[in-house]
């Protein structure tokens with residue numbers, strides 16, 4: 001199943017070529033393909049070293065920052081992703097802002113959207129479409145319901 005925030009960000013876009021970074025089970029990629037996107041998706045690959053060739057109208061990076069060990073690599077992946085977005089294309093970055101109390105990553109210091117923007121060092125041919133923290137309900141062990149938050153950053157390359 002696709003991520004609701006990714007769906008929300010992409011629904012308004014005209015389909016073209018798309019790249020899903022860290023595709024896992026492929027839920028996002030399948031949803032994009034059903035909406036008419038020509039999707040490339042990669043998993044089990046050292047993305048900072050071997051980034052897919054080509055340019056894309058949409059690149060999605062969802063929860064790449066989900067472990068602190070991967071945070072530095074993720075910054076390099078996202079920077080590389082900005083170079084692979086075609087003129088007029090979009091980069092959608094969805095990351096954890098906080099985790100529920102039962103998460104093993106409770107003490108993680110997740111990057112904020114400002115941290116991500118600072119690390120990308122974008123030129124003025126980019127505009128920010130979405131920059132927000134979105135809260136959602138999650139159900140954990142024994143049916144415990146809590147809220148946690150995700151960072152959503154959608155960037156558009158103008159030229």
Ligand SMILES: C[S@@+](CC[C@H](N)C(=O)[O-])C[C@H]1O[C@@H](n2cnc3c(N)ncnc32)[C@H](O)[C@@H]1O
Nearest residue numbers: 022023024025026027028045046047063064073
């Ligand atoms: C939450 S999943 C993405 C979900 C996916 N888009 C879907 O539709 O189900 C994030 C994925 O990013 C991958 N990932 C994180 N860092 C990576 C790296 N440095 N190189 C390759 N994959 C990475 C993880 O293995 C994980 O499968």
